[in-house]
Amino acid sequence: MRCPFCGHEDTQVKDSRPTEDGSSIRRRRYCPECDSRFTTFERVQLRELTVLKKSGEKKPFDRDKLLRSIQIACRKRPVTEEQTEILVNNIVRELESRGEAEVPADTIGEIVMKSLAKLDKVAYVRFASVYKDFTEVKDFNDFVSSIND
Secondary structure, three states, X not given: OOOOOOOOOOOEEEEEEEOOOOOEEEEEEEOOOOOOEEEEEEEOOOOOOEEEXXXXXXXXXXXXXXXXXXXXXXXXXXXXXXXXXXXXXXHHHHHHHOOOOEEEHHHHHHHHHHHHHHHOHHHHHHHHHHHOOOOOHHHHHHHHHHHHO
């Protein structure tokens, strides 16, 4: 593993342990060249996913983009970083286990919404407002009314 600070090619693993949900391995690393320490995470990837956008454009699936969008929806909510990591891991696992290399963006959005609805209702509404492109206050009212039924 290359050191992110000095670029040295030969770093040493000082500690390895599985994450709490067991979906990845956390490694503490040390660079003998610059004496820096850093953490890496190792995950199993079942297949390369491609996102099929509404426009027809195809883009490589970006786990970090998914994580960022969920973190934004959960900002200032009682949701821990660990809960968002577990949520993202579960979503990625579900997408990979579908057996399709190309996944429509709508499918990803629906899975995220379903997952956020179970985790935090406010984060769910926040995500939905962007995903469903709310343009007026009425859109929020209609959506909130539909989930309270």
